[in-house]
Amino acid sequence: MKAVSTIRGRAIPLGLKNVDTDVIIPAHWLKTISREGLGKGAFETIRATPGNPFDVEDFAGAPILIAGDNFGCGSSREHAAWAMLDMGLTAVIAPSFSDIFAGNAFKNGILAVELPQEQVDRLLEVAKDEQIAVDLENQVVTTPFQDRFEFQIDPFRKRCLLEGLDEIGLTLGSESEITRHEQVREGAMPWLDKPSRRDAA
Amino acid sequence: MFGAMASKPRTLYEKIWDQHVVERFDDGTCLIYIDRHLVHEVTSPQAFDALRLAGRTVRRPDLTLAVPDHNLPTTARLAPDGSRVPIADPQSAAQLAALERNAPAFGIDYIDAIAPEQGIVHVVGPEQGFSLPGATIVCGDSHTAAHGGIGALAFGIGTSEVEHVLATQTLQLRQSKTMEVRAEGELGPGVTPKDLILHIIGVIGTAGGTGHVIEYRGHVFEEMSVEGRLTVCNMSIEGGARAGLIAPDDKVFAYLAGRPYAPAGDDWDRAMEWWRSLSTDAGASFDRSVVIDAADVEPTVSWGTSPEDVVAVSGAVPSPDSFADPSKQDAARKSLDYMDLAPGTPIEDIAVENVFIGSCTNSRIEDLRAAAEILKGRKKAPNVRWAIAVPGSGLVKRQAEAEGLDRIFTEAGFEWREPGCSACLAMNPDKVPPGERCASTSNRNFVGRQGPGARTHLVSPAMAAAAAVTGRLADVRKFAPCQEVGG
Structure with missing residues (x-):
């Protein structure tokens, strides 16, 4: 994972609630066997609507998206995070996120920043004309108008993001604990191991 | 790690969680062991590619089962002469071919598109007895929550997590909050488990279960068939909860007995001992509780x-x-x-x-x-x-x-x-x-x-x-x- 620190730039003021993963990337884009190139399909149905914020020239290449409650609800498709990354988005600000999307965003170095609705409303207003900055190290979102909105983030995720850590590499550091767990499990719950297919009774 | 650590009353979720903790870290993250991993064609190709790129293998192919479902056309798969009908869409064909190639290459059991056991991954898991009570079950699909219907802790994961499970058989997770959805009374005529779960989602909202694991409790779920429970738990994610589960009982055990991947003989008896302990202790508390009167539920x-x-x-x-x-x-x-x-x-x-x-x-x-x-x-x-x-x-x-x-x-x-x-x-x-x-x-x-x-x-x-x-x-x-x- 690439290390992330501060993301500064224009923010697309989408504002919608319950933006589901079928909206972020419709299923017909999921037939790919690659992680690349999904930006073309990102927010396809919204972008097909005239006057949508993605079409506004000022927001071309914007690194931040501002949305409503429950962003990323629905499917577990990581294609949603890949599609956003491919269109240049590296941070999303919303009052809440679905659990699975938040995890997928994190794994791809996209900051999912939770702020209360009134602060999100303020940022939606500011974003129309001005840049916004998301500072991960100090856990704060700032605007050119002295707004300073602090956010919470899981300390493990913060460290991984700041240091660009490979999570699998980290886990493999616990190899001996995993092996020990497997040995105890094999003794206590042997039925969980090596399920072999038999002919059904 | 296993067995006697229950000093305070625990919920079913907490019991399964505790039993699967490999390591606890200072920041509150836990390394959780995964007992069963179901794989389908859409969310796995990038994970297998990443394994190859990093020179990694699948740690426990024996705990992994692959079956194609999302992309597969539902029209006839065999021509009258017995030959395979080709998949018309080249992208779908390539994705299905990737799974057909990746599964054996990494030593994973693969249910072929024309095998009689093929089906939707969340139907296949319980039907094959691959999904078991008290097990941690993951799949790159949010409706993995379904397997909670047999008393498993089952949840959907993204492709990076698919890769993580393939490589390590674990996930780095934080324990969820607990939510009880209790339904008492009797469902009226014509009112099914699907109506009940739609009603529940209407009550709690699509983000109502975010950050929580739901346990469905009460008379209605006790009376419900195993298949009905799979339907209810399946849609937990539509209420925002990554997982939903129901304590396993004799109906579940009868459902699983004799299934192809289910334990047999002595293993079955030992498994039953553990499975029978899988219910929320009296006095255990939930972070949130919602009560539904079954009489209020209409089609x-x-x-x-x-x-x-x-x-x-x-x-x-x-x-x-x-x-x-x-x-x-x-x-x-x-x-x-x-x-x-x-x-x-x-x-x-x-x-x-x-x-x-x-x-x-x-x-x-x-x-x-x-x-x-x-x-x-x-x-x-x-x-x-x-x-x-x-x-x-x-x-x-x-x-x-x-x-x-x-x-x-x-x-x-x-x-x-x-x-x-x-x-x-x-x-x-x-x-x-x-x-x-x-x-x-x-x-x-x-x-x-x-x-x-x-x-x-x-x-x-x-x-x-x-x-x-x-x-x-x-x-x-x-x-x-x-x-x-x-x-």
Whole structure:
């Protein structure tokens, strides 16, 4: 994972609630066997609507998206995070996120920043004309108008993001604990191991 | 780690969690062991590629099972001469070929598209006895929550997590909060587990379970069949909860006994000892509790583009102004515009051109029986252009055919298809055309979910059958099973 620190730039003021993963990337884009190139399909149905914020020239290449409650609800498709990354988005600000999307965003170095609705409303207003900055190290979102909105983030995720850590590499550091767990499990719950297919009774 | 550490009363979720902790870290993250990993073609190719790139192997191929479902067309897979029918869409074909290649290359059991056991991954897992009570089960699909119906801790993961499980058989997780959804009383006639879970999502909202694992408790779930429980738990994610589960009982044990991957002999007896301990202790507390009176639940239909947009079939399309929250009013206006519905329209006046019976939510044998009971001796209405019944697995299909259900469907004007995800998600040829409406037994009514511009109404299998017969959303309680004349 690439290390992330501060993301500064224009923010697309989408504002919608319950933006589901079928909206972020419709299923017909999921037939790919690659992680690349999904930006073309990102927010396809919204972008097909005239006057949508993605079409506004000022927001071309914007690194931040501002949305409503429950962003990323629905499917577990990581294609949603890949599609956003491919269109240049590296941070999303919303009052809440679905659990699975938040995890997928994190794994791809996209900051999912939770702020209360009134602060999100303020940022939606500011974003129309001005840049916004998301500072991960100090856990704060700032605007050119002295707004300073602090956010919470899981300390493990913060460290991984700041240091660009490979999570699998980290886990493999616990190899001996995993092996020990497997040995105890094999003794206590042997039925969980090596399920072999038999002919059904 | 295993066994006696229960000093304070614990919930079922906490018991399963504790039993799977490999390591606890100072920041509160835990390394959790994964007992069962189900893999399908859509969310796995990038994970296998990444393993190859990093020179990593699959740690426990024996705990992993692969089956294609999302992309697979549901039309005949074998030509009359016995040869395989090629997949027309080159991208789908490439994705299916990747799984067919990756599974054996990494030593993983693979259920082929033409095997009788093939089916939707969440139907196959329990049906094969691969999914077990008290196990941690993951799959790159959010409806993995379904397996909670047999008392497992099961949840959907993204592709990076698929890769992580393949490489390490673990996940780095934080313990979730607990939520109890208790349903007491009796469900009325014509009210099914699908209606109940739609009703629950309407009550808690689509983000109501975020950050929580739901345990469904109470008389209604105790009385419910195992297949009904799979339906309920399946849609936990539509209420925002990554997992939902129900304490396993004798019904679950009877359901699993003799299944191909289920333990047998001494292993079965030892497993039963642990499984019988899998319930929430008296005095354990939940972070949140919701109580549903079963008597309040009617056959339920979705009217909008979020699974929380539900109403009783006897009701009407709500007015956006009826919602207190201004952002919900705005969302409702957008939903109604997309759905082309006017506030106040009685639900039973809404005409449908398409009916889909299938998906990991409602494609098991009981679902097909419930639909067939309504369809028997009846035909789909002339305005219903397309009606399909898609069994959840080859074994469900075979069972249904043995019971003659296929003939009831085809005589009613339904197409009888091969198993797969089908019209649930518009990534295979089964799609609902733009601007058309579909009574669907699937789980999501999102914008474009069943095809660009398609309008989905989520219903139970019996309600879908009733809609097919009347050509409109219809109250199944008004349908007595057709009387057979002269045997």
